[in-house]
Amino acid sequence: MFDRSSTFGEALDSPAARSVLEVFLPGIAASPMASQFRGARLGQVVNLVPGLAESVDKDRFFAALAELEEGGAGRAPYAPAIDPHPEYEPESVPRGSAGVTLPQPTPQWGVVEVRFAGPSHGNPFVDVELTASFTNGGRTLRVGGFYDGDGEYVLRLLAEEVGTWRFETSSTARSLDGITGEVVVTEPDPGAHGPxxxxxxxxxxxxxxxxxxxxxxxxxxxxxxxxxxxxxxxxxxxxxxxxxxxxxxxxxxxxxxxxxxxxxxxxxxxxxxxxxxxxxxxxxxxxxxxxxxxxxxxxxxxxxxxxxxxxxxxxxxxxxxxxxxxxxxxxxxxxxxxxxxxxxxxxxxxxxxxxxxxxxxxxxxxxxxxxxxxxxxxxxxxxxxxxxxxxxxxxxxxxxxxxxxxxxxxxxxxxxxxxxxxxxxxxxxxxxxxxxxxxxxxxxxxxxxxxxxxxxxxxxxxxxxxxxxxxxxxxxxxxxxxxxxxxxxxxxESPTGTLEPLPSDWDVPFGGVAGEYVVLYFGFNRPRFRNVVLPDGTFEVDVIDTWGMTVEPVPGVHSGVVRVELPGRQYMAVRLRLVQP
CATH class of the missing domain: 3.20.20.80 (Glycosidases)
Structure with missing residues (x-):
């Protein structure tokens, strides 16, 4: 049968599948683009070609392809999910007996890493589940652990808050279950600001x-x-x-x-x-x-x-x-x-x-x-x-x-x-x-x-x-x-460090902080001047060459309407900065 993973070329080469294409994607099979998309998956083609994503009833399309007897055996079955092994370690293994390596005090916004020396038989990637609850004050975070090879298991925590975080593990492996400990988060390093x-x-x-x-x-x-x-x-x-x-x-x-x-x-x-x-x-x-x-x-x-x-x-x-x-x-x-x-x-x-x-x-x-x-x-x-x-x-x-x-x-x-x-x-x-x-x-x-x-x-x-x-x-x-x-x-340099879209002229978009910091961008246009109506207050005015990366102040301070001389080049902007309301 044919499905989403089949290639467009495979469907084109099958008379039965090609007939389905011609019903649901009229004109595409015979179009000049057909050869270009031969290697694309059918699941891609229905979204890649303009107009198809909106016009094709995808479920009906793929159902029609699936009914065809041609197309070979299709893909091999997907691998099943694997549950952790319920008896990965026998009861003779003491609960919480794995070795623990605690980190040194970690600066805020750093990576807190707790490592455990645990079992390595079987396949710990799928046989063992490890989680922990980290608590600091009234806040508790659930953290999932992972196997890092060679009998090493790891819990990692982003150090979001300063203080002492207490943890307790839960695991399907007895030696990793019920381990408690503490990690300390200190003040952040200079320049660290968090996620x-x-x-x-x-x-x-x-x-x-x-x-x-x-x-x-x-x-x-x-x-x-x-x-x-x-x-x-x-x-x-x-x-x-x-x-x-x-x-x-x-x-x-x-x-x-x-x-x-x-x-x-x-x-x-x-x-x-x-x-x-x-x-x-x-x-x-x-x-x-x-x-x-x-x-x-x-x-x-x-x-x-x-x-x-x-x-x-x-x-x-x-x-x-x-x-x-x-x-x-x-x-x-x-x-x-x-x-x-x-x-x-x-x-x-x-x-x-x-x-x-x-x-x-x-x-x-x-x-x-x-x-x-x-x-x-x-x-x-x-x-x-x-x-x-x-x-x-x-x-x-x-x-x-x-x-x-x-x-x-x-x-x-x-x-x-x-x-x-x-x-x-x-x-x-x-x-x-x-x-x-x-x-x-x-x-x-x-x-x-x-x-x-x-x-x-x-x-x-x-x-x-x-x-x-x-x-x-x-x-x-x-x-x-x-x-x-x-x-x-x-x-x-804006008061908020951001720009918002502002009411604009029909031919020039404005952005900035309303009444305080306004940028007019001329893009591919190239005026020799612009009469700019200023917001209420007194403003400094700059001419910005966005390509030349220069900022040239217009002398003086301005209010009302100001004529700004421009160089007749593309990619220019004008900036207004409030001096006095």
Whole structure:
């Protein structure tokens, strides 16, 4: 039979399946795009092709395909769930007898790690369940533990509050059950502000410090050789970026054909993967990179699932998905700079339904006691961004030209922060999403900022090594990062450290803080002057060259209407700063 995992090409080559395509997707089978999509899964095609996602009755379509006798045996059955072993240790093992290593006092917002020397027979990854209750004053957090190999079990807690936290374990392994202890959390280190939370349409650290996402993407940078990862970190230092999108599972796509040295599961594409165990060395290296990003002041926006896969990780089945998800969240939730992105382009993951995504979100809520930011990213149709577990909208462009221009509309529609994580990339590859000029990317960043949101960076400049930043990291060679940092500085100077969309002229958007700090952005227009009607009060006026990164004051202070002389160049802005009400 045919199903969501079947390829478009397989269906085209089957007369029976092709007839179903022609009924439900009229014209597509014979269209010029057919060859382009031969390798795509049917579950992707119905969302990838414009118009299909809205016009196709998906359930009827896949039911019709499933009834066909052609198509072979289909996929092998998914692996079942595995319950912890009820008699993993005999009653002769004393309860709570495992050795315990307590951490030194941990600064607030650091990672509290309690380690246990326990049993290693069988398969502790699935045979043993370990949790603990951590209590400080009137607050109790449930923390899930994980197996770290070689008989080592770990509980990790993000040190959210100063004081003494008392814990007690619960485990299906007798030696790990009922262990009690204390860990101490001290005052935070300088520069530590805690995890980021949504704050209306913007973001703030747990200690109240304003946070603004200046984002970039390097999907597979932690799946590259060590030397390339180190180059990526050096490039990020001083770049101005405060967020990095990155994948948990490796990515297979254009300019990313190399095989990683290790994977979340032990094994290889040739020998297969052991889906009942995890490669602890791989995860330790990922943790190291997350910590290094944190030291640079960069949030790690972790993409949990994606469709760009040749190893089978995009279609593991619910049981393995949930097991991997719990392991990842338990290992990483204690890092203050972690965000969860359920998917990159959720609608291209052919094997998952809305029910699956809701279950994934539920598991994250169960396993993350610290409530990290959580999003789900689209290719074409948006997920329901009003869902309560979604803390902010993570948006891919919806039009070749216009996406950032929708920011204020999306704010009103979803009542959440808007982060346009993909609006197109600065670069020169053959793909339309990856050959924007630096000027156009920066224009989109300003356009979204003036409308109260945040537009992210991506870089896809071709080179002989196929080390494109957007995929592998490496070097930043584009012209937009410095100018995005300049924009962030302009936003930071507002009284709130943010911009809100303000009543605007028909041809020029205004953003800022009403009556106090107003920015007019001209984008690709290039006036020689502008008569600006000022709010009540007296204002200083600046002319900002957003590309040249200069701020030129207009002499004097002003009220009423002021004529602002402009250079007749694109990408100019005017800023009004209140001096006296």
């Amino acid at each position: 980021v939370r949504a704050d209306g349409f913007h973001f703030v650290h747990a200690d109240g410090t304003r946070y603004r996402p200046v984002g970039t993407t390097a999907y597979a940078w932690t799946h590259q050789p060590e030397e390339l990862q180190e180059r990526t970190l050096r490039a990020l230092e001083g770049s101005g970026f405060t967020k990095m999108r990155m994948c948990i599972f490796p990515k297979s796509y254009l300019y990313n054909e190399n095989e990683p040295e290790d994977f979340p599961f032990p094994g290889s594409i040739e020998e297969g993967f052991d889906l009942e165990r995890f490669d602890t060395g791989h995860f330790r290296r990922v943790e190291q990179r997350i910590a290094q990003l944190g030291a640079l002041g960069i949030e790690a926006d972790l993409i949990l699932f994606h469709a760009y896969d040749r190893w089978g990780f995009a279609d593991l089945g619910r049981a393995v998905d949930e097991r991997a998800l719990r392991y990842v969240v338990r290992r990483l939730a204690a890092y203050a700079n972690v965000w969860w992105a359920l998917a990159n382009e959720y609608d291209l993951l052919w094997a998952k339904t809305e029910e699956d995504w809701e279950r994934i979100a539920e598991i994250i809520g169960e396993e993350d006691p610290h409530g990290h930011l959580t999003s789900i990213h689209n290719c074409r149709p948006f997920y329901d961004q009003t869902r309560p577990w979604i803390t902010h909208a993570s948006v891919q462009r919806v039009d070749v030209y216009r996406t950032a221009e929708n920011t204020d509309h999306w704010r009103e529609q979803w009542n959440k922060p808007i982060v346009i994580d993909e609006c197109g990339y600065e670069g020169d590859i053959d793909q339309g999403w990856g050959n924007l000029t630096g000027e156009e990317l920066v224009r989109r960043c300003w356009e979204g900022a003036i409308r109260g949101g945040y537009v992210a960076h991506g870089e896809t400049y071709l080179n002989d090594a196929h080390e494109l930043w957007w995929s592998k990291g490496g070097e930043l060679v584009g012209s937009s990062p410095a100018r995005m940092a300049f924009l962030d500085g302009i936003i930071a």
